[in-house]
Amino acid sequence: MQLEYFTLALGGMIIAFASTYFLATSNTNFTKGQLKKITSYFIYGALLFYAMMTTQFIIEIFNLYGTFFEILKFIFLYFALIFFLLASYEIWEISKALGFASKHAPKKLKKILES
Amino acid sequence: MMRISEKDLTRVIKNLKPNRIVLFIIDAKKYHRLHAKILKILIEQRKFAGIYITVNKPYKSLIKYLEENKINTNNIFFIDAISKMVEDKMKLTEHCLFIPSPSHLTDLGITLTEAINVLKNKERKFVIIDSLSTLLVYNDLETVARFMHFIISKLRVFGLVGILISIEKQIDEKAVNLLIEMCDEIIEVK
Numbered sequence: 001m002q003l004e005y006f007t008l009a010l011g012g013m014i015i016a017f018a019s020t021y022f023l024a025t026s027n028t029n030f031t032k033g034q035l036k037k038i039t040s041y042f043i044y045g046a047l048l049f050y051a052m053m054t055t056q057f058i059i060e061i062f063n064l065y066g067t068f069f070e071i072l073k074f075i076f077l078y079f080a081l082i083f084f085l086l087a088s089y090e091i092w093e094i095s096k097a098l099g100f101a102s103k104h105a106p107k108k109l110k111k112i113l114e115s
Numbered sequence: 116m117m118r119i120s121e122k123d124l125t126r127v128i129k130n131l132k133p134n135r136i137v138l139f140i141i142d143a144k145k146y147h148r149l150h151a152k153i154l155k156i157l158i159e160q161r162k163f164a165g166i167y168i169t170v171n172k173p174y175k176s177l178i179k180y181l182e183e184n185k186i187n188t189n190n191i192f193f194i195d196a197i198s199k200m201v202e203d204k205m206k207l208t209e210h211c212l213f214i215p216s217p218s219h220l221t222d223l224g225i226t227l228t229e230a231i232n233v234l235k236n237k238e239r240k241f242v243i244i245d246s247l248s249t250l251l252v253y254n255d256l257e258t259v260a261r262f263m264h265f266i267i268s269k270l271r272v273f274g275l276v277g278i279l280i281s282i283e284k285q286i287d288e289k290a291v292n293l294l295i296e297m298c299d300e301i302i303e304v305k
Contacts, residue, residue, distance in 0.1 A: 033219035
């Protein structure tokens with residue numbers, strides 16, 4: 001059973017690391033702007049998620065259940081979720097500006113796009 | 116590269132076919148007159164509608180200037196990347212989408228892609244970028260070249276007319292050579 005948790009934690013670490021790598025590479029390719037900001041939030045979120053999975057991995061190896069490491073794991077998870085929330089908020093903001101297909105798009109814009 | 120006089124400009128624009136990407140290199144002294152003329156023919160005579168990306172003049176000044184030149188702006192949607200009316204976020208209003216800076220090319224690219232995707236009757240639509248020379252002030256040549264390649268490919272895929280405007284002498288030979296490969300025509304208006 002413990003080996004299964006160990007494998008899951010290791011898998012999570014690898015996925016979080018790969019995610020951070022792809023995001024960081026994309027971020028360097030973008031010019032300054034809102035998309036870069038969103039990617040940055042995702043990077044911080046993915047990094048914190050990686051830290052969380054690493055903590056879980058350490059807990060599994062050294063059997064540190066019920067110690068400070070478990071609290072630390074949740075702190076990382078909590079902050080990762082905050083950054084994912086910030087990224088989601090930015091995407092929502094962008095959708096307001098670029099939601100050309102939205103019902104709420106300005107009338108003039110709709111007229112031009114659909115004429 | 117084709118060199119034409121101001122008189123030939125009307126003929127060139129009247130014969131402009133869909134899916135053509137044309138770069139107009141205009142003498143700085145004639146910029147205002149020729150720029151207005153290009154728009155007037157496209158909108159009034161060819162009955163085109165489209166998207167105008169301004170990195171040269173803020174939206175308010177541009178509208179005032181177009182109205183002074185009796186150009187109907189009802190069929191143009193503006194993307195203003197120069198007004199700096201927004202802090203760090205894009206903002207959509209009834210007549211214009213504001214982008215914080217001309218250096219935010221990724222955001223500009225996404226905006227155009229989204230707009231082009233929902234355009235209907237694409238053969239009667241244009242995208243004007245005014246001006247390339249100003250874009251080059253805010254970004255390096257390599258970045259602008261990549262951006263232009265992306266935009267031009269999009270315009271081609273969707274069959275839109277692309278009008279790129281640049282001011283003579285503000286655009287160097289290296290940039291012109293890159294654009295020659297990307298555009299269908301480079302027209303220097305003398």
